Amino acid sequence: MKYILKRLGFYILAFFGAVTLNFFLPRMMPGNPVQMYIATLYQSGGKINAETIAAIEKLFGYNQQQPLIISFFNYIISILKGDWGISFTYYPQTVLDSVKRGLTWTMFLMGTSLIIGFIINTLLGILAAWKRGGKLDTTLTVGGQILANVPSVVVAIILSFALGFTGVFPRGYAVTPLFQPANTFEYIKDVAYHAFLPVLAILITGLGGIMGMRANMINQLGEDYIVMGIAKGVPDRKIMFGYGARNALLPVVTSLAMSIGFLLGGSLIVEQVFNYPGLGKVMVNAINRRDYPLMQGILLMSTVLMLSANFIADISITFLDPRIRRQGASKN
DSSP, X not given: OHHHHHHHHHHHHHHHHHHHHHHHHHHTSSSOHHHHHHHHHHHTTOOOOHHHHHHHHHHTTOOTTSOHHHHHHHHHHHHHHTOOOBOSTXXXXXXXXXXXXXXXXXXXXXXXXXXXXXXXXXXHHHHHHHTTTSHHHHHHHHHHHHHHTSOHHHHHHHHIIIIITTTSSOSSOSSOTTOOOOSSHHHXXXXXXXHHHHHHHHHHHTTTHHHHHHHHHHHHHTSXXXXXHHHTTXXXXXXXXXXXXXXXXXXXXXXXXXXXXXXXXHHHHXXXXXXXXXXXXXXXXXXXXXXXXXXXXXXXXXXXXXXXXXXXXXXXXXXXXXXXXXXXXXXX
């Protein structure tokens, strides 16, 4: 318990550090979001006067006359209350509603890619370690290293041209336009059909995870209990999966949580290539419109996701690895 509380305190500090950066970084960018919004109203024939400008600044919580440090503390209080402001880009939607809308599809891509990728990398890593030095090991390790160093945007563009422009798979949207959401097989099939290329692009660039599982498995295969099992005639499948793989998975849990950030960044780029309506598309629109509240909301949600994933991994490790529990108990 002491270990968990210590890690929780660390993540709370990291969260407030991220909130601080989240507030100041967008304000270092050139451009004024209020002026851009006013320009849009002016072009559409709206009446612009001093009262209108003051009302817009108040509506969006962007007070140029207020000291920056006061705005910062007000921002923290609003975040803790769940008030993330109103989006310039998707007005009159709130930032939280806009983020949730894109987050749903991004989480779908990330979750699908994470689960499938974990299964593939784990199984192939186990096989590569068990057959180390053979053709299968060489093929998997070399191929995994090559694919891991290819940018996700390159893979996405290749897949888009090869399978998208040829009409085999759609090149945009998460579902066919005007298709009403429903818990039916046809709707689920349509969503999976549109998500196939984005998920495949993320999976291909994530095959470097084979190397991590392979290295962990090889370390376990050199342990005495594995040698003893082989000497006693324990079946290979039981040694490989029941003994070696089970212990080799412990470091993978931590690396899996750490990969959330890379996976999130990769999915945002892939979403742009395939015009997928996730956080990536929302972020680009926010940047183009200098939508500070929305940019802050997306960065804040990304931070919460990564910190939460790492905290869950820390908790999981304490239950999976009894050595950490014993270390915590001995310190008490």
